[in-house]
Amino acid sequence: MVLEIKNICKNFGGISALTDVSIRINEGEIYGLIGPNGAGKTTMFNIITNMFPPTTGDITFFNRRITGIKPHNITDLGICRTFQNIRLFSQMTTLENVMVGAHCRSKAGVLSGVFRPKSQRTEEQQIREKAIELLELVGLSEYHDVVSENLAYGQQRRLEIARAIASDPKLLLLDEPAAGMNETETANLFDLIKQVQARGVTVLIIEHDMPLVMKLCDRITVLNFGKKLAEGTPEEIQNNPAVIEAYLGSEEDDEIA
Amino acid sequence: MLGEFINPYYLQIGSFILINIILAISIYVTLSSGQLSLGSAGFMGIGAYTSALLTIHFDLPILVGIIAGSLVAGICGIIVGLPSLRLSGVYLAIATLGFGEVMRVFFVNWESVTKGAVGLSGIPHIGRELLNFFRDAGFDPSSIGMRNNQFTYLLVLILLLLINIFIIWFFVRQNKSRVGRAFAAIKMDEKAAEAMGINITYYKVLSFTQGAILAGFAGALFAHVLAYISPADFAYHRAIEILIFAVFGGSEVILGAIFGATFMTIMPEALRFISEYRYMIYGLVLIFMMAFRPQGIIDENIMQWLKKKLPSKRGRSHGSRNQKHM
Numbered sequence: 044m045v046l047e048i049k050n051i052c053k054n055f056g057g058i059s060a061l062t063d064v065s066i067r068i069n070e071g072e073i074y075g076l077i078g079p080n081g082a083g084k085t086t087m088f089n090i091i092t093n094m095f096p097p098t099t100g101d102i103t104f105f106n107r108r109i110t111g112i113k114p115h116n117i118t119d120l121g122i123c124r125t126f127q128n129i130r131l132f133s134q135m136t137t138l139e140n141v142m143v144g145a146h147c148r149s150k151a152g153v154l155s156g157v158f159r160p161k162s163q164r165t166e167e168q169q170i171r172e173k174a175i176e177l178l179e180l181v182g183l184s185e186y187h188d189v190v191s192e193n194l195a196y197g198q199q200r201r202l203e204i205a206r207a208i209a210s211d212p213k214l215l216l217l218d219e220p221a222a223g224m225n226e227t228e229t230a231n232l233f234d235l236i237k238q239v240q241a242r243g244v245t246v247l248i249i250e251h252d253m254p255l256v257m258k259l260c261d262r263i264t265v266l267n268f269g270k271k272l273a274e275g276t277p278e279e280i281q282n283n284p285a286v287i288e289a290y291l292g293s294e295e296d297d298e299i300a
Numbered sequence: 301m302l303g304e305f306i307n308p309y310y311l312q313i314g315s316f317i318l319i320n321i322i323l324a325i326s327i328y329v330t331l332s333s334g335q336l337s338l339g340s341a342g343f344m345g346i347g348a349y350t351s352a353l354l355t356i357h358f359d360l361p362i363l364v365g366i367i368a369g370s371l372v373a374g375i376c377g378i379i380v381g382l383p384s385l386r387l388s389g390v391y392l393a394i395a396t397l398g399f400g401e402v403m404r405v406f407f408v409n410w411e412s413v414t415k416g417a418v419g420l421s422g423i424p425h426i427g428r429e430l431l432n433f434f435r436d437a438g439f440d441p442s443s444i445g446m447r448n449n450q451f452t453y454l455l456v457l458i459l460l461l462l463i464n465i466f467i468i469w470f471f472v473r474q475n476k477s478r479v480g481r482a483f484a485a486i487k488m489d490e491k492a493a494e495a496m497g498i499n500i501t502y503y504k505v506l507s508f509t510q511g512a513i514l515a516g517f518a519g520a521l522f523a524h525v526l527a528y529i530s531p532a533d534f535a536y537h538r539a540i541e542i543l544i545f546a547v548f549g550g551s552e553v554i555l556g557a558i559f560g561a562t563f564m565t566i567m568p569e570a571l572r573f574i575s576e577y578r579y580m581i582y583g584l585v586l587i588f589m590m591a592f593r594p595q596g597i598i599d600e601n602i603m604q605w606l607k608k609k610l611p612s613k614r615g616r617s618h619g620s621r622n623q624k625h626m
Contacts, residue, residue: 118495159477
């Protein structure tokens with residue numbers, strides 16, 4: 044068990060964004076988290092990474108309770124995320140962005156950074172090589188020195204993934220990685236996530252692109268209005284009447300209206 | 301011989317430029333993690349008073365006083381930095397400005413020690429100490445055709461220049477290291493930096509404290525170069541002046557801060573012949589800067605352009621990098 048989410052509730056003022064949600068994610072899985080807008084998916088990510096605490100409930104990561112731990116320590120433990128609205132370090136180059144990702148796996152402090160003993164130079168060299176390798180993985184090899192805000196949208200999304208992988212996560216949280224991508228880019232993204240899985244990383248993904256989710260995920264949880272509506276394999280989800288009504292059915296209603 | 305060419309007045313201005321560069325770097329370092337601190341004048345005062353009082357009353361060597369002054373400023377930096385962490389942008393600026401004002405009032409009112417608004421005089425002078433040192437070593441400035449005061453000012457200038465070179469070297473190297481990347485990441489997106497495993501509390505306090513130490517250090521140097529300090533030296537106008545160094549020169553790159561401090565120290569002297577209009581021109585320059593070039597004169601783009609213009613230097617740095625690979 045990589046991640047166990049136990050009875051999470053989250054209230055913002057009087058509004059409950061999440062109500063009693065439990066999810067268990069096994070090692071090596073690609074796990075999908077889907078649901079209509081406002082269902083509480085990103086809230087769940089923010090709670091897992093402790094950007095804010097849950098109102099009640101617990102989260103354990105490899106049987107270790109992580110609720111209440113500072114976000115940067117959670118990254119240190121091996122959970123890293125990407126953001127729905129891309130949050131790159133916009134004035135850094137592509138390579139530097141990925142090198143920042145390796146921050147918690149390196150140690151150099153002020154003095155060793157300035158006086159550069161051999162250990163620091165070796166470490167810096169390793170970070171650089173790792174970053175170059177990851178940029179190759181996400182298909183950005185030619186863009187090392189490009190300032191990241193000048194990259195195309197799809198490239199920025201892939202750079203975010205590279206930056207997150209640079210922290211050597213055991214669990215990678217992807218928040219709508221295919222948003223705004225065309226079909227070719229989405230196909231490339233599919234391959235990329237599969238490669239990430241092959242590296243032994245467990246993936247939890249929020250995504251609206253249903254064909255991608257159904258093809259990619261081993262298991263899926265559907266959220267609706269902050270409640271868990273269904274859980275199962277892509278096939279089970281596709282045939283679940285409650286899901287069809289809440290999720291797909293509502294679109295038909297909209298069309299009729 | 302040499303005496304005819306060296307004008308103590310110019311040497312003195314040179315020393316002020318170099319001290320101001322340290323102050324500008326102190327604000328640059330704090331800004332590099334995205335924090336605008338206007339407390340530099342306060343930290344400068346702490347460094348100056350600490351060092352001055354220690355050397356006057358306890359007869360400690362100037363070097364010890366300066367180190368103590370920087371450290372005390374640094375400790376105050378941590379104390380002010382920690383609670384200020386929750387503040388950002390203009391709120392942090394206001395809080396640190398308040399801190400500076402508190403320090404000034406403190407210097408004015410603690411009369412038994414600081415002599416209040418009158419200020420401290422008779423602070424040991426770096427140049428004179430150095431001159432004595434050279435004399436003891438059997439060196440007479442007149443042997444190279446210089447008067448004592450010329451030699452003194454020259455020594456101070458050279459010493460400050462060496463200190464500046466070290467500080468600039470230090471922060472350029474730090475910038476290119478893991479710590480520098482963490483600062484830049486926090487400046488660009490705090491939430492993302494945190495999600496990437498950067499301990500933002502630690503790095504923000506670190507950069508705030510580095511800024512405080514530098515300002516305290518500059519203050520201690522200021523005390524021992526001028527030999528006289530008063531609370532007015534560390535008042536509100538000083539905080540604004542230091543801010544302007546960075547705003548005018550450019551706060552994105554260290555060269556901007558250096559340029560700003562140099563230009564802003566020379567200009568009032570150079571414009572002395574129209575001294576009545578000096579501050580008017582000063583103000584106009586700033587208004588135009590804000591309107592047309594808010595990032596300051598020197599920014600990243602200019603740095604890129606400069607690097608292209610200096611191919612020989614670039615080639616050399618590549619050469620040395622290749623050697624490291626072997």
